[in-house]
Every structure is written in structure tokens, then in C-alpha cells.
Amino acid sequence: MLCLADEAHGTHFYFGGGLPVSAMAAGADMASVSMHKSGGSLTQSSLLLIGPNVHQGYVRQIINLTQTTSGSYLLMSSLDISRRNLALRGRQVFHQVADMAEYAREEINAVGGYYAFGKELCNGNSVFDFDTTKLSVHTLDIGLAGIEVYDILRDEYDIQIEFGDIGNILAYLSIGDRPQEIERLVSALAEIKRRYHTDGTGLLSQEYIDPVVAASPQEAFYAPKKSLPLRETEGMVCSEFVMCYPPGIPILAPGERITKEILNYIEYAKAKGCSMTGPEDPDILHLTFWHKEGKQMEFWFSEFHTPDVKHSIRVNKQLYSKQSDYQRIDIFETPEFGRVLTLDGNVMLTERDEFIYDEMIVHVPMAVHKEAKDILVIGAGDGGVVRELTRYDRVERIDLVEMDPQVIEACRAYLPGNACRMDDRRVHIYYENALKFIRKCEDEYDLIIVDSSDPFGPSEGLFTREFYGSCFNALRADGIMVNQQGSPFYAEDATAMQRSHQRIASTFPISKVYQAHIPTFAAGYWLFGFASKKYHPINEYGRRCVERAEHAYPLLHLPAARRGVLSARFP
Numbered sequence: 001m002l003c004l005a006d007e008a009h010g011t012h013f014y015f016g017g018g019l020p021v022s023a024m025a026a027g028a029d030m031a032s033v034s035m036h037k038s039g040g041s042l043t044q045s046s047l048l049l050i051g052p053n054v055h056q057g058y059v060r061q062i063i064n065l066t067q068t069t070s071g072s073y074l075l076m077s078s079l080d081i082s083r084r085n086l087a088l089r090g091r092q093v094f095h096q097v098a099d100m101a102e103y104a105r106e107e108i109n110a111v112g113g114y115y116a117f118g119k120e121l122c123n124g125n126s127v128f129d130f131d132t133t134k135l136s137v138h139t140l141d142i143g144l145a146g147i148e149v150y151d152i153l154r155d156e157y158d159i160q161i162e163f164g165d166i167g168n169i170l171a172y173l174s175i176g177d178r179p180q181e182i183e184r185l186v187s188a189l190a191e192i193k194r195r196y197h198t199d200g201t202g203l204l205s206q207e208y209i210d211p212v213v214a215a216s217p218q219e220a221f222y223a224p225k226k227s228l229p230l231r232e233t234e235g236m237v238c239s240e241f242v243m244c245y246p247p248g249i250p251i252l253a254p255g256e257r258i259t260k261e262i263l264n265y266i267e268y269a270k271a272k273g274c275s276m277t278g279p280e281d282p283d284i285l286h287l288t289f290w291h292k293e294g295k296q297m298e299f300w301f302s303e304f305h306t307p308d309v310k311h312s313i314r315v316n317k318q319l320y321s322k323q324s325d326y327q328r329i330d331i332f333e334t335p336e337f338g339r340v341l342t343l344d345g346n347v348m349l350t351e352r353d354e355f356i357y358d359e360m361i362v363h364v365p366m367a368v369h370k371e372a373k374d375i376l377v378i379g380a381g382d383g384g385v386v387r388e389l390t391r392y393d394r395v396e397r398i399d400l401v402e403m404d405p406q407v408i409e410a411c412r413a414y415l416p417g418n419a420c421r422m423d424d425r426r427v428h429i430y431y432e433n434a435l436k437f438i439r440k441c442e443d444e445y446d447l448i449i450v451d452s453s454d455p456f457g458p459s460e461g462l463f464t465r466e467f468y469g470s471c472f473n474a475l476r477a478d479g480i481m482v483n484q485q486g487s488p489f490y491a492e493d494a495t496a497m498q499r500s501h502q503r504i505a506s507t508f509p510i511s512k513v514y515q516a517h518i519p520t521f522a523a524g525y526w527l528f529g530f531a532s533k534k535y536h537p538i539n540e541y542g543r544r545c546v547e548r549a550e551h552a553y554p555l556l557h558l559p560a561a562r563r564g565v566l567s568a569r570f571p
Contacts, residue, residue: 002029002053009172011039012133015090016098020129029053035082038133038174042078085175093175098132100182101173105135107186113142113193135171137189139164143198145272147244149189152196157188165244166204166269204268210323212257212330214299215290220255226291227280230266233258235299235317236289241278244269250278257299257318258289301332301340303347305522306490311347313337313520319414324406331414337520339415341382343407343453349382350520351417357484358384358418360516361528365447365480366392368535372446373397376474378434378462380451381407383419389449390421398427399445401438405431435461441474448475450483463496465503468531472507478534485513489523497527504531512537 005023007013011033013022023031031049035041050056086093105116115138121127139149150164162172171185214237215223225239235258242252251265252258266284270276276284302312313334320331332340338351349357362385366372373396377385381402389398400422402408408429411419421427430437448471452462461467462483471481485501488494505511508531518526530537 003027004029005031007031008034009037009131009134011035011037011086012090012094012097013131015086016094016133017091018098018132019094020131024049024051030059035079038172039082039086040175041082042075045072045075045079045082047079047083094133097173097175097177100177100179101133101135103179104171104173104182104186108135108137108189111186111190111193113197114139114189115141133173135173135185137169137171138167139169140167140200140203142193142196143200143203144192144196145203147269147272147274148196149192151273152192153185153188157184157191159185159188161185165274166265166272204265209251209259209261209265210321210328211253212259212318212321213255214257215255217254220290223290225288227286227288229286230263230284233287233289234260234263236287237299239288239290240280242266242276242284242287243278244274245277252278252287257321258287259318259321261321301330301334301342303342303345306492309490311520311522313340315340320410322406322410324404326404329404329406329410331410340520341411341415346453347520348453349384349415349418351415353519354382354384354418356516356518357521357526358388360514361385361449361451361482361484362388364514364528364537365449365482365530368530368532368537368540369447369478369480371478372480374445374447375399376401376438376441376445376448378438378448378450378452379403380449382411382415383408383422385449385451386424386427387418387421390424390426395426398424399430400427401430401432401434403431403433433461435467435470438467438470438474441470443476444474446476446479448479448481450481452484463500463503465507468504468507471531472533475533479532480535481508481529481531483529483531485527485529487522487525488527489525493522501529504529508532510534510536 005028007023010020010022013019014024028049029051033039033047033049035047036043036045048059050059102118105118108114108116117130117136117138118132119130122130137146137149139146144152145166146164146168147166148164149169150161153159153161153169162170164170173182214220220237220239223239228236238252238256238258239254240252241250241254243250251269252262266276270284279286280288299315299317300312301315302310304310313332313336316333316335318330318332319339320329322329327344330342332342334340334350336352340350341348366389371394373394375389375395375398377389377398377400379402380386380400381404386398386400389395408419408422412422422429450462450471468481475481481504483500483504485497486493488497501511501513510530510532512530513527514530514537515525515527517524
């Protein structure tokens with residue numbers, strides 16, 4: 001297998017210290033280098049670099065078969081001149097370009113409102129390196145979309161930059177730029193801020209939408225198609241490209257699900273004046289989609305329980321999809337289970353059976369601890385646990401610790417039946433890591449409900465010995481902790497459940513497990529953990545059954561021996 005690289009904006013990578021690694025230095029076998037972008041050659045002239053693993057004669061043969069044999073001597077001469085110039089002065093020239101870009105970056109940030117970002121974004125992971133010769137500026141904080149700043153620079157200040165998108169502009173610095181051009185750009189941006197600055201109300205802040213791939217691009221592109229007005233295509237599988245150009249990055253590609261979020265983005269980009277290209281309808285009033293036998297292509301969501309088992313639910317349409325800082329959040333509309341919330345591809349709840357989970361994790365401990373007033377809920381960003389807790393008049397405080405604010409935002413919008421009591425005066429929401437939050441708590445809560453997802457990813461820390469120890473410390477002398485323990489049906493899940501229970505049992509003097517049947521959870525069989533400092537759930541509940549019986553029948557005087565029998569009859 002060979003690696004082919006399109007190095008459109010990377011001519012200068014070969015001639016500068018402190019710049020990102022070039023394609024060939026990174027091990028590419030071939031690289032197409034657009035010399036006209038930053039190398040100073042004429043438009044449409046490029047170089048094809050070949051590594052030791054590629055035979056030159058074979059490449060030449062393929063070019064002769066697929067391309068014209070009548071080369072442009074003007075372009076070839078341009079490439080020769082540019083190559084000579086870069087060979088003699090490339091390092092010096094690009095060092096000057098990088099210095100000009102850094103100067104512009106500092107001056108623009110000093111203006112205020114703009115953010116000209118640079119190498120501070122590099123984290124070795126999601127952002128590995130940054131090309132300092134590219135002057136990228138975030139504009140939303142002055143109340144203007146990037147494309148609006150782009151248009152103003154062109155129309156009112158005669159400054160043509162590379163492109164503007166929803167939130168940014170890009171000024172492409174090259175060997176032909178001089179310091180006076182930089183000063184003009186900085187001055188123009190300062191003047192634009194002075195003249196047009198607003199509070200940014202109504203601006204779209206979401207610049208990237210994680211695609212939902214429902215089919216391969218080839219399959220969707222060549223499938224039978226149908227065209228409908230833009231808003232009527234929600235939930236369909238797109239069969240064409242939609243992109244803003246520049247930069248030319250697809251908003252939609254064949255095979256991707258058309259979501260409400262994407263449609264909002266397209267309409268917003270059109271309203272802001274972005275140049276849209278790709279679809280059959282140049283005005284993008286209509287979109288074409290996969291049309292299979294006169295119906296929408298069938299859409300199923302599948303959750304893999306094991307490598308050999310999956311649970312699938314047919315989906316009418318996808319209502320929400322977003323990649324937050326922590327996880328992928330999706331909400332689907334389904335015919336059988338109503339709306340379904342998934343996190344990283346795992347079902348968290350459905351409208352059809354969510355009551356089972358929420359009632360079991362709330363009402364069991366509340367029935368045992370009759371004096372619980374101060375309650376801590378960890379996770380549960382959907383709001384179902386909070387909803388059940390607010391049914392109790394005796395509850396005075398509910399502290400909800402949810403790491404991901406996007407979960408609450410999505411559930412408020414699309415699962416109002418769950419999130420309906422999030423604004424209760426007793427509810428206090430904290431967006432932070434639960435491990436950090438609970439370390440600060442001591443002898444503060446009567447009940448802690450840990451409504452976490454599975455013991456990996458963002459929730460991994462909520463299944464550790466140190467977390468359970470912090471919960472113990474945060475509870476009062478008669479406090480209770482309840483958590484979801486997962487399914488014991490599959491071997492791997494059972495092992496994880498046992499490990500979690502052992503850690504809880506080593507921390508709390510009383511540690512039990514109870515079960516419920518939830519159709520959409522793994523194997524339909526789910527466990528909850530009950531840990532307490534004082535109350536034994538069975539003994540306490542049995543004692544209260546006896547008390548209720550004696551209260552209901554005051555003439556009934558039971559000897560101590562008979563109370564045990566009665567207790568056994570009211571489990």
C-alpha cells in the first residue's frame with residue numbers, strides 16, 4: 001500500500017524551520033505540491049514529488065495515458081523559475097513570511113474582539129501542529145460571521161483574503177506579501193470592529209457538525225434519487241454534495257443523514273452570503289436524496305451488546321446529533337420506543353421504558369430512607385432522576401453534577417418529559433467532574449444517586465474505589481448511595497459488575513444489589529447497587545411493614561415471635 005498526499009498548501013513546509021513536517025518527510029510515497037499556492041508560480045501549476053518506493057517511468061506512463069501530452073510551456077517555465085527562487089532564497093523568504101504572520105497575529109489580538117490563533121492550540125493530540133504562515137482569525141466575538149468580515153474587507157477596503165466561513169477568516173500570506181499589506185489588513189480589521197461591532201445575538205457558533213453516515217458515498221450517489229424542498233428532506237439520506245467554497249469542505253456528502261442541524265447550517269450560510277456549491281439546484285432550494293422504491297431508505301440504529309449480539313431499533317428520523325467535548329450525543333425518533341437518547345452509540349433511555357430505570361433508582365432508596373432531604377445526583381443529565389425526586393415534598397435540595405452540558409441542552413429540547421423539572425427551585429446544576437466535586441463534600445447528603453453510563457470513557461472514574469470512598473465521606477451517618485451496576489447476563493458485563501460491587505462492599509458496611517427488567521438495556525436485565533451506612537433495605541422495609549400493619553389495626557397486638565412472621569409476609 002502506498003501513501004499519496006495532496007499537499008495543496010504546503011510548498012513552504014520544505015523550506016522553513018518551525019513549520020509543520022512536509023508530506024515526503026513524513027513518509028509519503030507521492031505528494032502533489034501546489035506551487036502556485038505559496039511557491040510563487042503561476043495559477044494551476046504544481047509539482048509531483050515521488051519517493052523511492054514509486055517508479056518514475058510507471059508514473060510517467062500513467063500521466064501520458066490519463067492527461068494531455070501537450071504541456072503548457074508557460075506553466076513549466078513558471079515552475080522552473082519558482083524552483084530556482086526557492087532553492088536559493090526559500091528558507092530566508094519563508095522565515096520572513098512567518099515573522100510577518102506572527103506580527104499580524106499579535107497586532108490583531110491587541111485590537112480586541114478578534115482571536116488570531118496560533119501554536120497555542122497544539123496539544124499533541126487533536127491539534128498536532130500549526131502552520132504559522134496562515135493568519136486565521138476568529139470573528140464571532142465582534143458579532144460578525146467570518147464570511148461577513150470577508151465581504152467587508154473585499155467590498156469596502158479592497159483587501160482580498162483567502163476565505164471566510166461561519167466563524168473565521170483566513171488570510172493567506174506568501175512570498176509576494178509585504179509589511180505594508182499586513183498593516184493595511186490589521187487597520188481594516190480594527191476599523192471593521194469599530195464600525196460593525198455588535199453583541200453577536202443570533203450568530204451560529206457551531207462550525208462543525210459530526211456527520212451521520214447511513215450509506216457509502218458510492219451507494220448513495222448512484223441510487224435512485226428524488227428532490228424535495230430543502231426543509232422537507234430532514235431525515236433523508238443525501239445523494240449529493242453541499243459545500244461552502246471556499247473552503248470547499250462538505251457540509252453534506254452522499255450517504256450522510258440530513259439532520260435539522262445541517263439544514264439550519266445551510267440556511268444560515270446562505271443568509272450570510274457564503275458561496276454554496278455542489279448540489280444540482282444551484283440555489284439550494286431543493287436537495288436530492290436516496291429514493292428507494294418510492295419510500296425513504298429504511299434507517300436502523302444498532303447497539304452492539306457483544307461482538308456476537310446487537311440490538312436494533314428502526315428509526316423514523318434523527319432529531320439531534322452532536323459531538324460534545326466528552327461524547328457523541330444522538331437522539332432518534334423511533335416508531336416502537338418513541339424518542340431514544342444514545343451516548344457514544346449506547347442507549348441511555350427511551351421514552352417507552354425510561355420510567356422503569358428512573359423509578360427503580362430513585363424510589364427504592366427514598367422508601368428506605370424516610371428522612372432524605374439533601375440529595376446529590378451524579379450524571380442523569382436527561383432529567384429523569386430529578387423529575388422523580390421532585391415528587392417528594394420533603395426533599396429540600398437536589399444537587400445535580402453533570403459533566404457534559406450538551407446532554408442537558410439536548411434533553412431540554414428533545415426529551416421534555418424527562419427534563420421537565422430541571423428548573424425546580426430545589427435543583428442546582430453543576431457542570432464539572434464528579435470526582436472533583438465530591439472530594440470537597442463531607443457529611444453533607446442523605447442520599448447520593450450515581451446515574452452514570454458504562455464504566456469506560458467519560459464515566460470511568462465513577463466506578464473506582466476512590467470515588468466510592470468520596471461518596472461515603474459525603475454522606476451523613478445514615479446516608480445511602482445507589483448506583484447503576486449494569487447487566488450481569490454477558491460474561492464481560494458480569495465481571496465489571498462484580499468488580500464494582502466488591503469495591504463498594506469494601507467501603508460501605510451494608511452493600512446489596514437489586515434488579516429490574518428494562519427492554520432496551522443489554523439483555524433486558526439490569527442491576528442497581530444499594531450501599532448504606534445504617535439502613536439495611538430488606539430489614540428496614542420489613543420493619544416498616546409491621547409498623548404500618550399495627551397502625552392500621554391498633555387492636556391487633558402481636559407478640560414478638562409473630563412479628564417476624566408478619567415481617568416475612570411483607571417483603
